Amino acid sequence: MKKPKIVILGAGYGGLMTATRLQKQIGANDAEIILVNKNDYHYETTWLHEASAGTLHHDRVRYDISKVIDNGKVEFVKGTAVEIKTDEKKVLLEKGELEYDYLVVALGGESETFGIKGLKEYAFSISNINSARQIREHIEYQFATYNTEEVKDDTRLSIVVGGAGFTGIEFLGELGNRIPELCKEYDVPFEKVKIVCVEAAPMVLPGFDPELVEYAVAHLEKKGVQFRIGTAIKEGTPDGIIVAKGEDDVEEIKAGTVIWAAGIRGNAIIEKSGFEAMRGRIKVDENLRAPGHDNIFVIGDSSLVINEEINRPYPPTAQIAMQQGELVAKNIAALIQNKELGSFTFDNKGTVCSLGEDDAIGVVFGKKVVGKKASFMKKMVDNRALLMIGGASLVAKKGKFNVL
Numbered sequence: 001m002k003k004p005k006i007v008i009l010g011a012g013y014g015g016l017m018t019a020t021r022l023q024k025q026i027g028a029n030d031a032e033i034i035l036v037n038k039n040d041y042h043y044e045t046t047w048l049h050e051a052s053a054g055t056l057h058h059d060r061v062r063y064d065i066s067k068v069i070d071n072g073k074v075e076f077v078k079g080t081a082v083e084i085k086t087d088e089k090k091v092l093l094e095k096g097e098l099e100y101d102y103l104v105v106a107l108g109g110e111s112e113t114f115g116i117k118g119l120k121e122y123a124f125s126i127s128n129i130n131s132a133r134q135i136r137e138h139i140e141y142q143f144a145t146y147n148t149e150e151v152k153d154d155t156r157l158s159i160v161v162g163g164a165g166f167t168g169i170e171f172l173g174e175l176g177n178r179i180p181e182l183c184k185e186y187d188v189p190f191e192k193v194k195i196v197c198v199e200a201a202p203m204v205l206p207g208f209d210p211e212l213v214e215y216a217v218a219h220l221e222k223k224g225v226q227f228r229i230g231t232a233i234k235e236g237t238p239d240g241i242i243v244a245k246g247e248d249d250v251e252e253i254k255a256g257t258v259i260w261a262a263g264i265r266g267n268a269i270i271e272k273s274g275f276e277a278m279r280g281r282i283k284v285d286e287n288l289r290a291p292g293h294d295n296i297f298v299i300g301d302s303s304l305v306i307n308e309e310i311n312r313p314y315p316p317t318a319q320i321a322m323q324q325g326e327l328v329a330k331n332i333a334a335l336i337q338n339k340e341l342g343s344f345t346f347d348n349k350g351t352v353c354s355l356g357e358d359d360a361i362g363v364v365f366g367k368k369v370v371g372k373k374a375s376f377m378k379k380m381v382d383n384r385a386l387l388m389i390g391g392a393s394l395v396a397k398k399g400k401f402n403v404l
């Protein structure tokens, strides 16, 4: 009998978790497992703010996919998916195509600019290894150029971060450490550098405990970050951004670097392939399947799961993507073995937001933590993701070990 073919698209947190769990749960004779990813490496998306600021080398953030999969059970295909043809049970790749019996869509998310003019053209986004390298190198270029130009343009040294959510704040924390280093490396006076965080919502880190938010803001302000809260970015321009506080209160902030970190939507393939989606994310059923498609599971940033307690979607996180990956592996094994499928319940173990190398805020198992202790916990969370996907040897190679 023909073996069922399982195709997993994306080797991020969700996809790799699915593949590494499936390889343990299914025998090589029971199914063919194919993992497709753009690159032959996995990157830790949750560490990209460090690579972007230049506080962590980009090679520390990635590892070879072949090192964590059982190559006897999972076939890796380096390729870019462009469309899913659900009626033909096929995935079109940039080069070639793949048929599937079961499909796992784990392609992550994309930056959402909410149609704000000029942001796609002029702002950077922290999306993958290459965009992180581009941001780091762009900032360094601005510092180096400032020093060599005869007529100094101070706005080169201005960095605007759009969004005071998780990504924006973690990036600002790293910048707080990196800027003094850059000033020293490029002989630039620290007082010439301006870091501005613009947030349309009335608060920093919406949804976080207010006491922790106050701690984070005070910490970042001490490092030179200026917050413009309740202020919306109206436009990105070649010279910076246009912001507005009210209808008439319009202002230009000139900046050599603008990073947009305020929105995420599902992978473009979702809408291109005709799935019903909200901001490119598919509202999955309790078994994590796309409605109307019993053989297609969707996980991670391309999926949407409602938190019934507040009737709003859970924010897309690595934590939820990995838990979804674990369940999808079980559910596919169950389908193949004619067993009952499991339902998804998010087990929120807490959230820690880093504020640079040795500071952070968070709520872990219901308890508030700040400072070095929180920073230590953040590193443990990072190590746990490595452990769950690649075991102790991956932690030994890539883990973060700075102690309290």
Ligand SMILES: Cc1cc2nc3c(=O)[nH]c(=O)nc-3n(C[C@H](O)[C@H](O)[C@H](O)COP(=O)(O)OP(=O)(O)OC[C@H]3O[C@@H](n4cnc5c(N)ncnc54)[C@H](O)[C@@H]3O)c2cc1C
Pocket: 009, 010, 011, 012, 013, 014, 015, 036, 037, 038, 039, 042, 043, 045, 046, 047, 048, 049, 079, 080, 081, 082, 106, 107, 108, 109, 126, 127, 166, 167, 170, 267, 269, 299, 300, 301, 302, 316, 317, 318, 319, 320, 321, 352, 353
């Ligand atoms: C700076 C930053 C900090 C964050 N910090 C945290 C945190 O502390 N805690 C937390 O829980 N979450 C955090 N997040 C969110 C978290 O990183 C995401 O929710 C998580 O990565 C989603 O996992 P995923 O498996 O859906 O996608 P990803 O991990 O992004 O993986 C998607 C994979 O699909 C591949 N891919 C994409 N398109 C294609 C294609 N067309 N063809 C083939 N392959 C493709 C990509 O190369 C990638 O390997 C952070 C995000 C950022 C940007």
